[in-house]
Amino acid sequence: GRLAVEVDARFHCPDPRTIVMTIVRGDGEGSIVETHATPIDETRCAVVEATLATSDRPQFGHVLRFARWARPWLEKRASRLWVEDVAYAERRRVVLDQMADGSVIPDAAAR
Structure with a gap:
């Protein structure tokens, strides 16, 4: 089935090739996802995404043990x-x- 967690997020663009999403309310408050695009040539670009996640849920610690899988x-x-x-x-x-x-x-x- 589908999994979803409702959050409020703020987006900003510190430069023309970067988008940063910060969770400001809900599960994972304070977590950040940064997406950066680098042109390779006229028709292609490389996209790199970094995620820094946090959660107050006690189960989050258990999830970290299974991160490899x-x-x-x-x-x-x-x-x-x-x-x-x-x-x-x-x-x-x-x-x-x-x-x-x-x-x-x-x-x-x-x-």
């Missing part, structure tokens, strides 16, 4: 998210480019 599962889920994020970003870029050259009107792009 959980890591492959987490990496698989993260890579799936990246595939979905990249697909969305590519679709958005196409629409924005079409809007810029006038070949798509904004209302049609929203549908």
